[in-house]
Amino acid sequence: MSNKYVHGYSDRESVRLKDQSVTLAQLLHHDTLYPVGSTVLEAGCGIGAQTCIMASNNPDISIVSVDISPESLKAAQKAISAAGIKNVIFKQGDIFDLPFDKESFDHIFICFVLEHLSEPEKALLNLRDLLKPDGTITVIEGDHGSAYYHPASEHAQRNIQCLIDIQARMGGDSLIGRRLYPLLVDVGFKNVTVSPRFIYADASRPHMVEGFTRNTFNAMVEGVRGQALKLGLINGEDWDKGIRDLCRTADDDGTFCYTFFKAIASK
Numbered sequence: 001m002s003n004k005y006v007h008g009y010s011d012r013e014s015v016r017l018k019d020q021s022v023t024l025a026q027l028l029h030h031d032t033l034y035p036v037g038s039t040v041l042e043a044g045c046g047i048g049a050q051t052c053i054m055a056s057n058n059p060d061i062s063i064v065s066v067d068i069s070p071e072s073l074k075a076a077q078k079a080i081s082a083a084g085i086k087n088v089i090f091k092q093g094d095i096f097d098l099p100f101d102k103e104s105f106d107h108i109f110i111c112f113v114l115e116h117l118s119e120p121e122k123a124l125l126n127l128r129d130l131l132k133p134d135g136t137i138t139v140i141e142g143d144h145g146s147a148y149y150h151p152a153s154e155h156a157q158r159n160i161q162c163l164i165d166i167q168a169r170m171g172g173d174s175l176i177g178r179r180l181y182p183l184l185v186d187v188g189f190k191n192v193t194v195s196p197r198f199i200y201a202d203a204s205r206p207h208m209v210e211g212f213t214r215n216t217f218n219a220m221v222e223g224v225r226g227q228a229l230k231l232g233l234i235n236g237e238d239w240d241k242g243i244r245d246l247c248r249t250a251d252d253d254g255t256f257c258y259t260f261f262k263a264i265a266s267k
Contacts, residue, residue, distance in 0.1 A: 023211030025053050027197050028111075028140055028260060036060040038106040043095050043127055044068075044113035048076025054109060055085045064105075066093040095123050103132045111140040114183070118171030124187045131267045137189065139263045143177030146259035147217065149249040156249075159221050159242035162228040169231070177261035189265035197260040203252045213256040218246050 032054055034040055038061040045051045045065035055063055065088055067073050073090050080088050093099055095113070108127050114120040127137060144164050149156070167174040176183075184192045201208035222243055228234050234242075249256045 023208065023216060024197075024199075024260070027199065028262060029053050029057060032057060032109070032138060034058050034061050034107055038062070039064070039104070040107045040109055041098075041100070041105040041127075041130060042066070043098070043108060043110045043123075045076050045090070046072050046112075048072075048079040050109075050111045051076055051088060052079055052083050052085065055080065055088050056083065059087060061087060063088045064091060064100075065089070066091045066095070066098060068092065068094050096126060098126065098130065100130055102129045103135075104130050106132055106135050108135070108137040110137070112142065114139065115141055115167070115174050115176045116170075116172045120173070120176065120183060121187055124183060124189075128187060128189065128267060133267060135267050137184070137263075137265050137267075139180055139184070139265075140260060141177040141180060142174070142258070142260050144174040146177070147257070149246075149256045150254055151245070151248060153242065153245035153248070155238060155242035156245040157242075158234060159228075159239060159246060162233045162239075163221050163224050165233060166224050166227050166231065177259065180261050180263040184263055184265045189267065192263060192265040194261055194263045197262055199258040199260070200255070201250075201257075202255045209250050209256075212258070213250045213254075214247075217256070217258060218243075218250065221246060 029050075038058075040054075040058075040061055040063045042051055042054065042063055042065040045067045046069075048065070051063070051065050065076060067076065067090075070092060073092055077090055091099065095117070096119075108131060110127065114123065117123050124137075131137065144160060147160060164174050173179070181192055181194045199208065199212055201213045203209065225239055225243075228239060229236055248254055
């Protein structure tokens with residue numbers, strides 16, 4: 001499998017993912033709803049942060065959640081169990097070689113996964129084969145190039161660019177949100193619709209400042225410091241200046257904006 005998770009599998013990253021899922025639940029998933037009795041494949045469930053939300057919102061469907069990481073699957077199973085959710089089963093699997101027959105699922109859900117793949121088109125083709133003839137796919141991705149903020153800072157922007165460049169070197173694309181429409185069309189999906197989901201945080205929305213600006217986005221950028229320095233993309237002094245400026249956007253007079261993209265398509 002040709003994908004690498006740029007953020008790693010640390011306990012800190014698990015906390016970040018949970019903070020992100022809770023903060024974004026309403027924005028991203030108020031319309032992630034499936035008909036009663038549907039069978040849904042979640043491709044790339046990670047630690048189960050999105051799984052818990054989807055399963056709770058759809059108690060009368062059957063979900064199969066897969067991930068390549070055994071450690072992530074253990075964390076996902078623990079989260080589902082703690083939430084008392086009963087409509088999810090987990091399987092370890094590679095998104096490029098999943099152990100299911102063709103046309104096995106009514107719907108497929110994939111969130112924050114394609115950005116880490118060097119061959120997202122191939123992954124989507126494989127998933128398309130697993131859908132029943134009238135099935136649908138839901139894809140959610142971010143786009144780090146959509147981040148803008150006040151106070152503006154060239155140093156902060158350079159840190160964000162380091163994250164974008166590191167992910168590209170690993171074969172991923174952290175700007176993939178803007179590409180969802182052509183990606184899905186090119187591999188044969190029909191009726192593709194994409195809706196931008198806009199995040200805005202300022203002092204009047206403290207839950208967004210804490211949950212997204214500080215604990216999701218800034219924490220994500222901070223997490224690649226070691227990789228950025230090792231690759232020579234930036235020096236330590238400039239990096240630390242950029243992080244200070246990025247954290248400044250979470251102050252009382254700061255603002256932060258970001259866009260996610262949610263696509264829905266049929267087979």
